[in-house]
Amino acid sequence: MTRSAPDDQTRPLRRPHLPLRPLWLCRVCAAPWPCPVARLTLRQEYAHxxxxxxxxxxxxxxxxxxxxxxxxxxxxxxxxxxxxxxLGWAAPRGGPR
Known part of the structure; x- marks a missing residue:
């Protein structure tokens, strides 16, 4: 499945790695949520x-x-x-900035 980008380039449509409740598995990769992709996405979304x-x-x-x-x-x-x-993966590493 593809979609057109504003500059007319074609790129694949990416599904967000969200939890499937009540099992708490990723809807895309079936890994325990938050899966590695969800963790990276959350780190990016909450970087600041x-x-x-x-x-x-x-x-x-x-x-x-x-x-x-x-x-x-x-x-x-x-x-x-x-x-x-x-929570364990989200703890800041290293000393204070």
């Missing part, structure tokens, strides 16, 4: 506001924990694994 990125990720972590627990209440999601999956 890392605090907002952390707040957003805390919100989706809360939603994901509730959904995943509802799907499997007897063997619910591991809190440490969920933290690493949703």
């Amino acid at each position: 506001d890392r605090i907002a990125l952390s707040i957003y990720l805390c919100t989706v972590l809360h939603d994901a924990a509730a959904d995943l627990y509802r799907l499997n209440p007897h063997d619910g999601p591991n809190p440490a694994a969920l933290f690493t999956r949703f």
Whole structure:
């Protein structure tokens, strides 16, 4: 599937890597969300506001924990694994700027 760009160049249409709820898998690549592409996209979108990125990720972590627990209440999601999956990758590396 292609679309025309404003300068009449043809480029492929890219689907955003969004979560499929309540499973919290990527709708495009089926990896646990946020998948690597979603992480890169989120880093780009929030490049100038890392605090907002952390707040957003805390919100989706809360939603994901509730959904995943509802799907499997007897063997619910591991809190440490969920933290690493949703927030651990977004922590700034290195010292203060």
